[in-house]
Amino acid sequence: MHSPAELATQFRSMGRKLTPQRQLIFSLLHNNQSHPTAESLYGVASAQMPGISLRTVYQTLNELAEMGELLLIDIGEGGTRFDPNIDEHHHAICSDCGKIRDVHVKGASSLKPNDASDFLISEVGVVFKGLCAECEARGSKRSPALQAKMNQKSKSSSK
Amino acid sequence: MHSPAELATQFRSMGRKLTPQRQLIFSLLHNNQSHPTAESLYGVASAQMPGISLRTVYQTLNELAEMGELLLIDIGEGGTRFDPNIDEHHHAICSDCGKIRDVHVKGASSLKPNDASDFLISEVGVVFKGLCAECEARGSKRSPALQAKMNQKSKSSSK
DNA sequence: TTGCTAGTTAGCAATACTTGCAAACTAGAG
DNA sequence: CTCTAGTTTGCAAGTATTGCTAACTAGCAA
Numbered sequence: 001m002h003s004p005a006e007l008a009t010q011f012r013s014m015g016r017k018l019t020p021q022r023q024l025i026f027s028l029l030h031n032n033q034s035h036p037t038a039e040s041l042y043g044v045a046s047a048q049m050p051g052i053s054l055r056t057v058y059q060t061l062n063e064l065a066e067m068g069e070l071l072l073i074d075i076g077e078g079g080t081r082f083d084p085n086i087d088e089h090h091h092a093i094c095s096d097c098g099k100i101r102d103v104h105v106k107g108a109s110s111l112k113p114n115d116a117s118d119f120l121i122s123e124v125g126v127v128f129k130g131l132c133a134e135c136e137a138r139g140s141k142r143s144p145a146l147q148a149k150m151n152q153k154s155k156s157s158s159k
Numbered sequence: 160m161h162s163p164a165e166l167a168t169q170f171r172s173m174g175r176k177l178t179p180q181r182q183l184i185f186s187l188l189h190n191n192q193s194h195p196t197a198e199s200l201y202g203v204a205s206a207q208m209p210g211i212s213l214r215t216v217y218q219t220l221n222e223l224a225e226m227g228e229l230l231l232i233d234i235g236e237g238g239t240r241f242d243p244n245i246d247e248h249h250h251a252i253c254s255d256c257g258k259i260r261d262v263h264v265k266g267a268s269s270l271k272p273n274d275a276s277d278f279l280i281s282e283v284g285v286v287f288k289g290l291c292a293e294c295e296a297r298g299s300k301r302s303p304a305l306q307a308k309m310n311q312k313s314k315s316s317s318k
Numbered sequence: 319t320t321g322c323t324a325g326t327t328a329g330c331a332a333t334a335c336t337t338g339c340a341a342a343c344t345a346g347a348g
Numbered sequence: 349c350t351c352t353a354g355t356t357t358g359c360a361a362g363t364a365t366t367g368c369t370a371a372c373t374a375g376c377a378a
Binding site: 174175176178180181210211212213214215218 | 324325326327328329330
Binding site for chain 4: 171176178213214217221237
């Protein structure tokens with residue numbers, strides 16, 4: 001994502017207005033590596049600007065995504081995550097704490113399905129699931145049942 | 160996924176009952192490559208067993224997933240997709256028609272993030288986005304804006 | 319075959335996430 | 349300073365999924 005200042009210019013040049021709400025969201029997103037959900041961003045934003053609406057957060061997030069300044073990640077856990085990092089990268093998701101980490105993968109962009117030569121690839125995404133360093137160190141272990149349940153669709157793990 | 164007959168045995172051996180509803184769902188899932196949503200399966204199931212409940216479809220699907228007989232795929236488009244193919248494989252998703260295709264990728268399992276050596280990988284997933292042969296042939300082109308919108312979170316594209 | 323009971327189903331309420339809508343508001347051009 | 353197109357809010361509505369529970373039934377045992 002571009003810097004708040006650059007985004008400001010960009011917004012104006014598109015006939016969009018630079019409102020305090022948008023400025024706040026830009027700044028909260030800048031250098032944000034936490035892959036926040038709309039809701040979590042709203043939480044932080046509310047602290048600094050009481051009264052800001054969740055609707056506005058969603059709206060601005062969607063606008064940024066449309067402009068290609070944000071990526072949307074959907075890991076099937078609660079809501080959509082927003083990623084201000086738009087360089088080519090991939091994700092490592094901890095199945096225990098749910099944290100998502102940006103990672104780089106050598107050779108990822110040259111991957112090809114070996115049984116779908118007729119598919120015109122425009123984008124390749126790699127997702128690693130496993131344990132992050134902290135959870136591994138903590139010796140975190142869950143019952144296979146719970147683990148399975150989590151891998152499927154836990155709606156509340158990391159909130 | 161195992162055959163309906165094998166699943167029947169498996170269910171019973173776990174103290175679960177083999178109901179007509181479950182049998183129907185097993186058979187609808189067997190050799191199903193369409194990556195259905197719960198809703199779409201419900202549609203087909205209803206045709207053959209009027210009165211079956213969507214709740215039951217969800218329930219059975221979740222049970223199968225817990226047993227490891229199904230994989231859940233979440234592509235951030237409408238609902239969760241269920242994949243009876245549980246062998247190692249990956250997915251190619253057409254950004255135009257939304258279809259998901261199972262593909263195999265040589266070397267995928269040996270991919271590693273090159274900047275997260277402390278992450279303990281348990282699973283690697285590769286997703287290709289692009290155009291399937293049909294959509295490509297049809298010369299399908301969408302406006303960049305719409306395209307962006309679709310990539311984000313279209314809730315109604317392929318239903 | 320019958321009866322019993324643990325496991326299931328159906329249906330609706332409830333929840334979580336996200337968007338649609340309309341009225342009130344405001345950034346920024348002139 | 350004015351005006352207006354673009355914004356923000358708050359709430360209703362929509363979609364996807366699960367919780368709850370009364371009625372039902374598969375499958376065991378007699």
